[in-house]
Amino acid sequence: MRILVVEDDTRIADVVRRALTEASYAVDVVHSAPAAITAFEIDSYDLVILDLLLPGLPGGGMEVCRIMRATDNSVPILMLTALDSPRKKVEGLDAGADDYLVKPFHLVELLARVRALLRRAPHATAPILQVGDLSLDPATRSAKRADRVIPLTAKEFSVLEYLMRNAGTVVSSSELIDHAWDNNYDGFSNVVQTYIRYLRRKLTLPGESDIIETVRGFGYLIAAPHDLP
Template identity: 70%
Template sequence: MKLLVVEDDSRIADIVRRTLTESGYAVDVAVTAPAAIEAVEIETYDLVVLDLMLPGRARGGIDVCRRIRQLNPHTPVLMLTALDSLHSKVDALDAGADDYLIKPFHLAELTARVRALLRRSPRAHLPMLTAQGVSLDPATRIAHRAGRSIPLTAKEYAVLEYLMRNPNTIISSSELIDHAWDSNYDGFSNVVQTYIRYLRKKLTLPGEVDIIQTRRGAGYLISSSDDSSAE
């Protein structure tokens, strides 16, 4: 899942980003209200962690939250604020925030609130994905095939989930990187190929059909029918 952290304090932003990344999320960071608004206008995020007080606009996080609600009413927003007052909390909730957390906060509580909001989001209740005898449970991030459970890492799940959610469609490596890695990713170019190899090794035993097809020079595809074969 891809999250946006909006925080003008670079130290706090880096700590929150690292904490959420270590929890298995792809995380982008914006430090001003205009940068945050630009980010949500370009990308679709599964959740936004949003500081209430931001430079760049008079009402900072309130304006960002309202713009998020205009673009996607269902995106969970966790508001961070150093103002422990009823007025600040009411402002945040009235602007569309789903929850708020008072600074300073414990990182364990931050990640717990993120998990709770994601569980309540519409994406958390999506049905089981199935293709070629493989099922993927979005709630547990576990794949199943031929009676066996197949645990996946966060990146393996993100790649497989995106392919299965777009059946019969060739997905390029760059599109998979956009979905499963944050916007600052500058690692080696064959990272997608590496994770496809990991998935094939986990999902396919000898004698089983490889559900992930390679289209050389184009990308990868999972067919919704039973006649797929890898090239």
């Protein structure tokens, strides 16, 4: 899952980025209101973490939130602010934010709120994703097939999570790149094909069916639960 962090305090931005990256999310960071709007219009994000006090635009993060909502009403927005007043919270929520977190905050709470918002997103299914005998727990970042625990790297987890959240739908390589990689990705490599190969090796033992299907010319598919034996 890909997250946009909009925070003008570079120290806070770096702490949040590292925490999200360690939790297996792809993260882009920008530090101003205009950069946030540009990133949101160009790239696809599953969630935005948005600071309230931002340079570069009258209204700061509040106005950025309104613009993002006018562009895409489905992406969850978590607003961060040092202004702990009921009026500011109401303004943020009325501007289109889905949740509100006051600084200073604990990273464990931030991550919990991120998971909760992603569960409410339009593409979300259940807290624990289940497709056939394969299960994925976003909270613990763990995967199992039948009774077998499957060790996954952060990037493998991100790719598999996006495929499972879109079970029954063909997902293109470019869509996977949009949601599982940040904007430092080198688009000329065959990185998606490589990670699909890694996942297949880990998910499938001899005698088991391959849970990831290649749809030639289109992308990759994990069958919807009712399509699996």
